[in-house]
Amino acid sequence: MDNLQIENNILETIKTAFKVEGKVVREKRVEITAHKQLISSILLFAKNQHNYIHLNHITCVDWIEDGEFEINYIIWSPTTKNTLIIKTRISRENAQMENIDNIWDQANTYEREMREMYGIEFPGLIGEHEFILEDWDEMPPMRRDFDTLEYATKTFYQRPGREDAKDVREELTKQSGEEIPEFAKKYSREK
Amino acid sequence: MEKETTLYIGPQHPGITGNMMVKLKVTGDTISSASTHVGYLHRAFEKLIERRNWLQSFTILCRFCVPEPDPMELTYARAVEEIEGREVPERAEYIRTIVMELARIQSFMLWYGGQSGSSGLYLVGQWSVGDRNYILDLFEDLTGGRVYHMYIWPGGVRRDLPEGWKDKALKTMDYLEKRLDEYDKLMFDSTIFQKRAQGVGIIPKDKAIEWGVVGAPLRGTGIKHDVRIDEPYCAYDKLNFIVPTQEGGDVWARALVRRQEIRQSISIIRQALDKMPAGEFYNKIPNPMKWSIPAGSAWVKTESVRGEVGFYVESDGSNKPRRVHVKGAAYTHGVTVLEKILVGQNIADVSFILNSLGVCPPEIER
């Protein structure tokens, strides 16, 4: 395929340089899976050699079944307009990941969020510990084993009346004695 | 005790965009350091989405960024389509384009209000926010909602254009074009506004991409970058439009870029309405409660007013998303970029710069 030439080239270069797995997902998307220790060198390589100077995103997926976090680094190159996704997996226990805010300043924000939301430690990460939450003393909330409904029920007052799922408008029309048109009755929740 | 005075801009402050806080350390009226504090709007959307099924998530998605909910819906829908491999009818692509551009225009109108209001020119804000209602009317006719639409679904759009909508839309565009000239006369022709905006909040061109600047602020530094061109989606590759750029990287350049973009949007809408083919508008999805998506992940980008919006969607094959992670433009603009460019600026310009960057706090903390 001709139109995927750039993508294949980049994939090949990185594959030969680091001996990692990878594939071309589609046009302008290249995906690489690497060990966590290789991440910063791959990022630096991509940034310096292939002009992937824009850090698009860092995201974390909780694979609780595997006992792992998947961290994805998404970087973008303004010259080829290509996106490179670098995936790595780290253990959920004592989760720790290399800090890359020396490569991109804005990585600091992502990492602070991940530290707060998933409890992943980034050694050497500066910045206040509280980024989004305040006085949070439970498990990091974005972990899949944190049950938000249970926490909400426990902490916040749950006003009764949610469970009956009544249509408020219907109730109001009933109160005012207004006649409910035929077509509306079709959608009524009371049946 | 610190020597510098601490000044809180927000959360309860007329100059802040949304509910966030910029903590300034000032000496005199010069800012020596700034730090963004967010979390006042954290609703744990990404956590809640994990508990909702693929379609229920739409109610949450559109609330990611309040001034401009449609790009969020579109990006998510496209991500789901990419994982599932679902086709979208051509008519739906055109309708989506129109919705996107309408959303862009209404958001620009709000930006007019913010940018001029933060510099004391309330008249433009009053006019533009008032006129914005006409676009919201169009949305209401089309989707039933003023602000949140939940209109774009995986596989197309929820319903077809209503009768007479096209004429109404064209009429509104004509009206807006006339009004825009009036706003420009007040805002861009005012020497005071020029004095205020020029040379303020400069983003250096050589650092802009590396800092993570996207959207109008990036185009304001002279770099031509627009997702609509780079990775065309919807019907953008079939329509004619230019991506305006300006040199300088200051508030003024960003304002000029936006000023040109809103006119491009109007032209795109006209073209799209003109070229729109007839046919299906919706590639029907199965029963939403049981609808599962094959395992896989997608990273999809869309150009919103503030810059590109990216969705990372991961599916584990069940009927609920595994992970939906949103990266809005404000995530970098509002934190690292803002903290960098505020240093050395005047206190008077904080709100001004915030508005020109289009910082939208719910996008940062979600």
Added chain:
Amino acid sequence: MTITENNIKQPIGEYIQNWARKHSLFVLAYGTGCGAIEIPPTMTSRYDAERFGIRGAATPRQADVLLITGYLATKSLKRVIRVYEQMQDPKYVIAFGSCTINGGMYYDSYNTINALDRYIPVDVYINGCMPRPEAVISGFVELQKQIASGNAYNATKYKENLEWYRENQKKIIKNWRMPDYNW
């Protein structure tokens, strides 16, 4: 001397004061949630809330009405309480959107409170997600009715039952690091 309107008897001085309060509502500029997006349309040409004497105020000292525009994150709640306590009596709270009533679509979120009136007294609830400007204005009109009848005493209720409110508030806000007020 008293005056009777709508079957409510008031001393004339009070009547005049309530009339003034009713027609001059300064709304604090605090967009706590997504409902804030409908405030600019409410204030501008099509809906023009200034007809009713509603206008913005920049700081809590000058404001009469605190508009809670939507869900409150726990971090916001702390600020809202501080702002509310800095406002001067008589003060009113209008809660905006379904999420302030019972959590709305955020009922299972770990970071948003579900019933606002447990933490600060609410005078008027406006339901909907989000309420249209017409609904907002009708909420204001409802508040005006309450004020005119002298029934908008919720701020007093807050002062009298401060302990109950404090207890509820402190349940959510773990680190109560408010400066001491002398009231």
Added chain:
Amino acid sequence: MNSFFLILLILLAGAAISFALGKISSIISGTVAFLSIASASVLFFTQLKNNTYIEFPLGEIQLQWGIDSFGYIFALIVLGLGSLASLYSISYMQNKERTGIFYFNFVLVITSMVGIIFSQDFISFFIFWEIMTWSSYLLIIFNKKDVKEIGVKYMIFSAIGAYSMLTAIVMIKGNYNTFLISDAIQAGAFNFTNNEYIPILLLIGFAVKAATMPLHVWAPKAYSNSPMSFTVIFSGAMSKMGVLGMALVLVRIFTFNANNEAILPNFSPIILQQTLAWLGAITAVIATLYALMQDDAKKLLAYSSIAQLGYITVGLAIGTKLSVMAALFLAIVHGIFKGALFMVAGAVERQAGTTDMTKVSGLIRKMPFTFFTALIAIIALAGIPPLGGFVGKWMLYESLITESNSYFLVILVFFSSTSAFLYCYRFLFGLFLGQEEEATKDVKEAPITMIIPMLILSVLLMVTGAYPGILFDPIAKGMETIGFNNVTWDMSVLGNIWGNSVNMIYVWLTIVIVFIAAFIFLTLKGLKGTRYVSTKDISTSGEIPLEHENLTFQINFFQPFRRAAAPMYKRSMDKIWNEIGSGLESLFNFTRKIYTGNGQTYAIFVIAFLVLMLLLKDTLFLN
């Protein structure tokens, strides 16, 4: 025994005793100083009649002492302020070291100033002048801070003044063969027609003490570095000695020349007049601009003193009846309010440890009386009705506009006095308003002996506002002594020659009535619902400030103004002097070597110079 000698003797005895007692107890020493100055003042104002003179020979030279109405004006400042300042000193100097030396010099400065006022001949005038210089020098370096820089600067400029004055005296002796001031005036020594050097040299000598530009560079640091209780005298009274001299000379120049109309073609007094007036105005502007950039309250006041002396210079230089009256009125009122302000600064320094406005704030609740004084004095300083400061300013403006047509000068003066609002506010805000800081939590009000003089001065300011006539009376008499005719004045109506007037009593009445009404209304209205809250309870956008965060806005206070006025800040006289100094490096080094900052060497050199001049007078100045 003659009252003149008695007064000086009491003062000298007071100086000696307080010096001796200084080692034992600072309070007793201070009390002695206060008593001696107070009793001297009582003696002065009760025993001495105006226009009494005594003559006595000192070897060949005939000396004459006396008191006229003109000197009386300055005696009011010197002795009144001196008594209050010495009362204030008792507590202020309480816990300091070397108080004996302080009081000795303090009383000596007062003595020398009284001596200057007494002197009717150049020799005793000069001797007292020099005593004043070096005793004040010892007080400037009393705190042993920056002795090299401040002391040397003061000495150098004093020397410039002394030498020029001395030269002028010798020239007078040479030309007119007299040391008596009155004889010299009679002979026309200050007259431009005869010799333009004598008045100019004398003016330079006086201008140094009056801190007129460009001879002001010594003043800011000298004012702020001395003990505050002395700065009260230093800025309030001692600078007025310069004013006294200038008034004496200038009035003669202008009035005489106006009558004779014999003006030198190349250097007319009009030029001198205009130069001086503009110098005064520029002094005022520049000093104001510097004052509003200061972070130290003492320095702020020091610059402000220079600015105020600038107005006085303008008034004297214009030389019309109203303007001289304004200048003299301002001189007295400036003594009062600047004395009060330095007392305030001293009280803050004593109680809070520093006058750095970035460190101290929110003292109003702790030091209410001090704040009251500061408020009154600042209103007067800013020239806002209805206090004494306004009266002086009004007369100055009216005289500039109506009598001398110096319209552009008015703009300059007005610019300075409007900018003065900025530093006035800064002083009050910096020390007393704003956040109550942790560092100043335990500050108490100043002791009563410091409060009383401050309150007396504030009351004086109010009285001079309502009844400026009580100062017009001595001023008018004094002005008649030095050559003005028919000086009219009214108890509380200010009038200009275009027939417009301001009645201060009406102003007071209106203000007081409105004040009482508004105060009662605002206080009683909703009295129950009014709470007084701490400065912690402010609206910080809903956020709760952290412990270590500073909410006081103090640093770079007037940055926007500074930015707008940036070109005006580019050059400073200090820099120019330094440039001149470096240009003439060798000479400057030489001067520095001679004036090591030691008072004795200075005195020796001055005396040597005097002797040299007297020996050479025939050869040098014989016309």
Added chain:
Amino acid sequence: MEDLAIKILGAVLTTIMAFTVGMFYGGFVRKLTARVQNRRGPVVYQNFIDLLKLQSKTTNIAHGFMHHMAPIWMIIASLTTLMFLPILNGNLWFPNISFHGDLIFLLYMMVFGSLGMALGAGQTGNPNSAIGVTRGLSQMVGFEIPFVMSLIALMIQYKTTSIQDIMIAQNESGIWNMFSNPFAFLAALFAMFGMFRYSPFDIVGAPAELASGPVSEFGGKYLGTMMTANSIFSFFKLTLYVNLFMAGAGNINDVGIVATLIAIVILLIKTFALYMVPVFYGWVSPRYRTEQAIRYFWAWPSALGLIGIVWALI
């Protein structure tokens, strides 16, 4: 005795008139602003309602004595300046205490309120207030310069410092000062923009920047009293300008009620017309930064002022 009674009556009448007119002007401006912004706007007496509301607040906070006093200083400044300003040209019904109205006195009395207000704002300890005050004082130094220049030009022109005399002279010659010395008038007009603090010179309380600046901590009765003072003060400023440049209320020396009323109407028309100038300018201009505002005043307006002085000298 009768004289005194008339004076007191006149003073009270003047105060009431100034207050009412000032409040209504504020209401008109709000209404007109709303109309320009495509809105219906509040009722014209909305300011009265606001004032009544503010005064009927049941709790008020003060941060201390100076905070408590701030509105009082403003009231003092407004009323004292008003009392020493000739409202109608020598009319019996509106005598003021000093019949001539001295310009230098009024010039200084005008800052009394601002400084008092600044002190009150300072005591709150709110950094926004302090920053607002520094801005306000700096701006004051800006606009006072062209203002005083134009005043000096007038003084030169008429050889008097009395407002009364300037008014009479204009009426006698029949040429308003705004025509006889347009430069001075323009300089004063620019200064007026700064005095009224409409855009682009609303930098003191700029909401988006400082959250209403010095008045941040003032609410309830304090804010209400300030509002009263401001209304009176704006009437004073307008009347001062009309007196100086537009011949006051005309040449009416008749004591009759009808003549007085006509004079008042003339005065109101003139003041309102003048008031609209900064309001119009404010609608269409964004806000300056502080140093830009100061430089603005020191550039063209001051140059015009200088030309005005030269013009008057010639």
